[in-house]
Structure formats: structure tokens, C-alpha cells
Amino acid sequence: MTEKTIELPGIISVRDLAEKIDSSPIDIIKALMQNGVMANINQQVDFDTAAIVASELGYEATLEMIEQVEDGETGEIALWRRLIANEDEKSLKVRPPVITVLGHVDHGKTSLLDAIRSTAVQEGEVGGITQHISAYQVTHDERLITFLDTPGHAAFTAMRSRGAQGADIVILVVAADDGVMPQTKEAYSHAKAAQVPIIVALNKMDKDNANPELVKKQLADIGLVPDDWDGDTIIVPVSAKANTGLEDLLEAILLVADNTEILANPEGQEFGTVIEAKRNRAKGVETTILVQNGTVNIGDVLIAGTTYGRVKAMTDYFGKSVVIAEPSQPISVMGFNDVPVAGDLFRSVKNDKEARLIVADRIEKQKEAAQAKSHKITLENLFDHVKAGNVRELRLIIKADVQGSLEPIVSSLQEMSATDDEGKIKVTVVHSGTGNISESDVMLAGTSGAIVLGFNAKPDTAAQKTAEKEHVSIRYYDIIYRLIEDVEKALKGMLQPEEKEVVLGKAEVRAIFKVRKLGSIAGCRVIDGEIRRNAKVRVMRGKKEIFAGEIGSLKHEKDDVREVRKGFECGIGVKNFSDFEENDIIECYTIELVSAEL
Numbered sequence: 001m002t003e004k005t006i007e008l009p010g011i012i013s014v015r016d017l018a019e020k021i022d023s024s025p026i027d028i029i030k031a032l033m034q035n036g037v038m039a040n041i042n043q044q045v046d047f048d049t050a051a052i053v054a055s056e057l058g059y060e061a062t063l064e065m066i067e068q069v070e071d072g073e074t075g076e077i078a079l080w081r082r083l084i085a086n087e088d089e090k091s092l093k094v095r096p097p098v099i100t101v102l103g104h105v106d107h108g109k110t111s112l113l114d115a116i117r118s119t120a121v122q123e124g125e126v127g128g129i130t131q132h133i134s135a136y137q138v139t140h141d142e143r144l145i146t147f148l149d150t151p152g153h154a155a156f157t158a159m160r161s162r163g164a165q166g167a168d169i170v171i172l173v174v175a176a177d178d179g180v181m182p183q184t185k186e187a188y189s190h191a192k193a194a195q196v197p198i199i200v201a202l203n204k205m206d207k208d209n210a211n212p213e214l215v216k217k218q219l220a221d222i223g224l225v226p227d228d229w230d231g232d233t234i235i236v237p238v239s240a241k242a243n244t245g246l247e248d249l250l251e252a253i254l255l256v257a258d259n260t261e262i263l264a265n266p267e268g269q270e271f272g273t274v275i276e277a278k279r280n281r282a283k284g285v286e287t288t289i290l291v292q293n294g295t296v297n298i299g300d301v302l303i304a305g306t307t308y309g310r311v312k313a314m315t316d317y318f319g320k321s322v323v324i325a326e327p328s329q330p331i332s333v334m335g336f337n338d339v340p341v342a343g344d345l346f347r348s349v350k351n352d353k354e355a356r357l358i359v360a361d362r363i364e365k366q367k368e369a370a371q372a373k374s375h376k377i378t379l380e381n382l383f384d385h386v387k388a389g390n391v392r393e394l395r396l397i398i399k400a401d402v403q404g405s406l407e408p409i410v411s412s413l414q415e416m417s418a419t420d421d422e423g424k425i426k427v428t429v430v431h432s433g434t435g436n437i438s439e440s441d442v443m444l445a446g447t448s449g450a451i452v453l454g455f456n457a458k459p460d461t462a463a464q465k466t467a468e469k470e471h472v473s474i475r476y477y478d479i480i481y482r483l484i485e486d487v488e489k490a491l492k493g494m495l496q497p498e499e500k501e502v503v504l505g506k507a508e509v510r511a512i513f514k515v516r517k518l519g520s521i522a523g524c525r526v527i528d529g530e531i532r533r534n535a536k537v538r539v540m541r542g543k544k545e546i547f548a549g550e551i552g553s554l555k556h557e558k559d560d561v562r563e564v565r566k567g568f569e570c571g572i573g574v575k576n577f578s579d580f581e582e583n584d585i586i587e588c589y590t591i592e593l594v595s596a597e598l
């Protein structure tokens with residue numbers, strides 16, 4: 001009899017397996033029992049086990065290949081790139097540009113977004129915008145422009161940190177009466193790191209003390225040279241209050257859009273970005289998404305991060321029901337099973353079942369990724385990453401208490417580089433500024449793979465928490481040459497982490513047993529922490545260290561064990577040591593490598 005072939009997922013329940021191979025769950029359970037596996041009908045078995053059972057029932061099983069596109073180590077970003085790369089060039093069409101508004105607090109981001117939104121309404125859109133869905137579209141010269149209505153770079157970096165290219169163009173709002181401020185520079189660094197074109201909206205031009213020429217000079221100083229000064233930054237004077245210059249701004253957006261390839265395939269694979277999501281008591285999960293490729297229809301099954309759902313209803317930014325959503329269109333979607341994270345990518349899948357499998361797989365991968373994150377770049381491991389061919393650049397974010405320290409630090413760092421067999425390893429200062437290390441600095445470091453160096457600058461609580469979560473390395477200095485020296489050493493792979501002893505636990509010797517082959521074994525009780533088989537130990541008598549070495553054997557009752565916790569008895573043999581006495585304390589510790597971070 002030739003075997004029938006069947007595709008099985010990595011994990012399957014007994015019930016589903018029975019269904020797949022057309023037999024009763026009882027038969028499956030029996031077959032499992034014969035192979036030493038006790039399972040009930042709802043139990044999950046792995047592919048190997050399922051394959052054995054399937055083969056006994058006449059099926060040859062192969063592993064179902066789900067999400068092959070997601071197997072790279074860079075996860076979502078790789079997926080994103082490949083989704084776009086998969087599109088046939090000929091099917092790509094121009095889509096409306098997606099704009100995000102960044103800038104210093106109080107420079108008028110919200111006012112500008114409101115002003116642009118209301119011009120669109122005045123242009124004859126009926127009903128006005130009744131629903132605030134954190135993104136809207138306006139028409140200018142019969143062309144659509146999409147605005148993300150979540151000003152500020154927190155939302156922007158949140159998107160980038162998940163691999164999504166949220167916006168095609170950044171509007172950097174600078175108040176003409178206040179000029180370039182710290183967050184202006186920060187926003188600029190973010191946009192530059194994302195390689196997104198920037199248009200400057202010089203706002204508050206209605207004010208008496210507006211000084212556009214001075215602000216232009218400040219902009220030129222940070223690298224945004226106005227086009228009327230032979231630079232390539234378009235600067236549009238506007239007033240969100242007096243509603244002036246808005247047409248020019250929209251014009252400038254279309255001009256920049258025409259010089260940038262902003263494309264999508266409306267017929268292709270549906271994907272895009274989650275802009276915002278919340279649970280609505282009456283309606284369930286309400287998710288605002290920005291479609292970036294394909295066309296979303298009612299009934300499609302979407303997945304975003306570890307959530308999924310069938311699209312039950314869609315509304316546009318006017319609160320009007322729609323049945324399709326095209327590239328660059330922001331819509332509110334009902335039907336996700338849980339609240340997706342803003343900034344997550346979404347895409348369509350075949351059906352609920354595929355969605356469930358992918359989500360299960362992603363949850364598993366998330367766990368692995370959490371572990372992998374701890375391998376992010378630090379000054380100490382930079383050279384290992386260089387050797388492994390992962391990086392050719394040391395990216396830094398520098399914060400200092402005063403401008404006077406910042407300048408010499410940044411200029412010496414920018415001149416620095418090292419050379420190895422592969423060529424140059426260069427230093428790039430992604431962002432620098434004065435003041436404490438903010439959450440935004442840490443986010444930027446996380447998304448751009450940079451290390452944060454603080455000179456007399458410390459992180460605030462939020463920044464510290466984010467750094468821990470994202471495993472961003474922050475180092476502190478109070479002497480300039482130490483900072484420079486550490487970076488120099490890191491480039492040459494000469495910065496060694498310090499060794500630190502971490503005490504795991506203590507055991508008290510209660511009795512001594514002579515064992516012929518092993519020498520003396522100390523019968524102990526663990527009085528603190530735990531004793532680990534593969535750790536180092538020292539034997540203490542009173543305050544004196546009698547011996548330091550390694551554990552030779554560790555037994556609990558008659559069994560060899562890997563660890564024994566506080567409150568339990570154990571037998572400890574120490575390599576090359578036999579002279580235990582009652583009441584000796586055996587201290588168990590490991591050596592950890594720590595870098596000079598806090």
C-alpha cells in the first residue's frame with residue numbers, strides 16, 4: 001500500500017490530528033499509548049510524535065511550512081522588506097503619501113494638524129469629521145494626502161522599533177518665534193535615522209516676534225539648509241492660527257512625494273501598520289490601521305503581532321462605513337480578538353486557522369527574541385559583532401550636562417575610527433544633546449542599534465525602565481578622556497568587561513562521610529539561596545577561607561542533582577579537598593562578566 005501524504009503543523013491536538021487523517025480520536029490515543037505517550041483528546045502533541053502515529057495509520061507526514069518569510073533573525077523587519085520586495089514592479093502604483101508631524105512641544109503640531117483637517121472639511125466634505133481615528137486624509141489638487149494624527153516622535157519611534165516605516169514624509173514643525181529647540185533636534189535625528197524626507201513648517205508666522213531668518217540660520221546649523229539658501233530642505237512659513245501657508249505646505253508635500261517613490265500594489269498582499277487600538281465596551285476591539293499595500297475587504301482575516309481577527313466592519317475617518325480600504329487609507333476596523341500594539345505590522349492571511357497557527361508560532365518566537373535581545377550591542381561586545389560580520393559601525397547617542405562638554409566629546413568621537421582586515425569601523429553620532437537621558441533617547445538607541453553615553457547625565461525613571469526592557473546599553477562618565485578612551489578600546493576590541501562574583505547560596509556542614517573513591521563528602525544543609533553543581537565554591541571556617549575550588553559532586557539523598565535549594569539536605573564533594581569539619585560553611589558562587597554600566 002502506498003502511503004498517503006499529509007502536511008501537519010509543528011504542534012497539533014489529538015482531535016485535529018484525528019480529523020486530518022480521517023480516523024477516530026480513540027485510534028490516535030491508542031497509537032500514542034503504544035508509543036508510550038498518554039494523551040487525552042485535547043492534548044497537543046509535537047510534529048515528530050504526530051508523524052509516527054500518522055505513519056502507523058498509513059500516512060506520510062511532512063511538516064507544514066508556515067510563515068517561511070518570517071524565519072530570518074530580524075523577524076518583522078525582514079518580513080516587511082520581503083513583502084514589499086515580493087511585489088511585482090509592474091503592478092506597483094503611486095499611492096498617497098503618509099505624513100507624520102514632529103517637533104518641539106508647543107510649537108503647534110496639534111494646531112497644524114487641526115488646521116489642515118478643517119481646510120479639508122471646508123472644501124466641501126459633508127458631515128465633517130465626527131470620529132477621531134488618529135489619522136485622516138485630505139485632498140489637494142485632486143490628490144489624496146494621509147496625515148497621521150498622532151503628533152510627536154513617541155508614536156513615530158514606536159512604529160519604527162517594530163520595523164514599520166510609518167510615514168513617507170516628516171513635517172518638522174518649528175515655531176518662528178522660538179526657533180530650534182532640543183526636541184526639534186531630536187525629531188530631526190529620528191527622521192534622519194529613518195531616512196524619511198523632511199519638510200519644515202515654520203509655524204506661528206502671525207506672531208509679532210516671529211523671526212524666520214534667525215530660525216533658518218539655526219536650521220542650517222543643524223544640517224537643514226533652506227532651499228532658498230541653496231540647500232535641499234523646503235521650508236514653508238505657515239500659521240496654524242491664522243490658517244496661512246497651508247496650501248503651500250500641501251503643495252510642498254506633493255512636490256516631495258513626486259520625488260520619492262511612494263508606491264504600493266493595490267492588488268497585492270494586504271499589509272500595513274496598526275496606528276492605534278483600543279477596547280470599546282460596546283463594539284469590541286477597535287483598531288485603526290493604515291493600509292500600505294493591497295486592498296482590505298470586509299471578511300478578510302488579518303493578523304497583527306499576536307492578535308488576529310476577521311474584519312467585521314470598517315469605518316473611515318468620517319465615521320462612514322466602508323467595504324474596501326486601499327493603500328495609504330487609514331480605517332478603523334472591528335474584529336480583532338485582542339488589542340494589537342500600536343506600531344505592529346498587520347497583514348492578511350488565508351483563514352482563521354492559519355492566523356491561529358501563525359500567532360502561536362509568534363508567541364513562541366517572542367520568547368526566544370526576549371532572550372536574544374540580551375545580545376544587543378554594548379561597548380564590550382562591539383568587536384565580537386564586528387568579527388562576526390554583523391556591524392561595521394559604532395553608533396552612539398551622546399548626552400552631556402552642558403554644551404561646553406558636549407562639543408569636544410562629539411567632535412573627538414566623530415574623528416574616530418578603526419581599521420581591521422575588512423576595512424574601516426567608523427563611529428557615528430546618531431544624536432547628541434544636553435540634559436538628562438530621556439526615554440526618547442533610549443528609544444532612538446533601541447531602533448538605531450546605538451549605545452547611549454552619558455557625560456554627567458543620567459536617565460530618568462522612564463528612560464531607565466525602557467533601557468532595561470529594550471536592553472539598550474547606557475554608560476556613564478564624568479571624565480571626558482575616560483569616555484573617549486573606552487570608545488577607542490571598544491573599536492579595537494580591547495575593552496574587557498569586569499568580573500564580578502555573585503554568591504548563589506550557602507550550606508552548613510553537619511557531618512562528614514568518607515567515600516573511598518571520592519574522598520570526603522560533606523553532609524550539609526542549605527541555609528541560604530541554593531547550591532549549584534556547576535558553580536564555584538569556597539569553604540569557610542569562621543571568617544577564614546580554607547579552600548576555594550569547584551564542586552565535584554552534589555547529591556540529594558542518593559541522586560546526583562544539579563541544584564539544591566535552601567532548607568534541603570545534600571552531600572557536597574569539593575574537587576581536591578577533603579578536610580571538612582562540622583560547622584564549616586560552603587559558599588557557592590559564580591563569576592559573571594559585567595560591563596561598566598549601571
Ligand code: GDP
Pocket residue numbers: 103104105106107108109110111112151203204205206207238239240241242
Ligand atoms: P504642540 O504641543 O506642538 O502640539 O502645540 P499646540 O498645537 O498644542 O500649540 C501650542 C500653543 O501654540 C497653543 O496655545 C496654540 O494655540 C499656539 N499656536 C499654535 N500654532 C500657532 C500659530 O500659528 N500662531 C500662534 N500665534 N499661536 C499658535
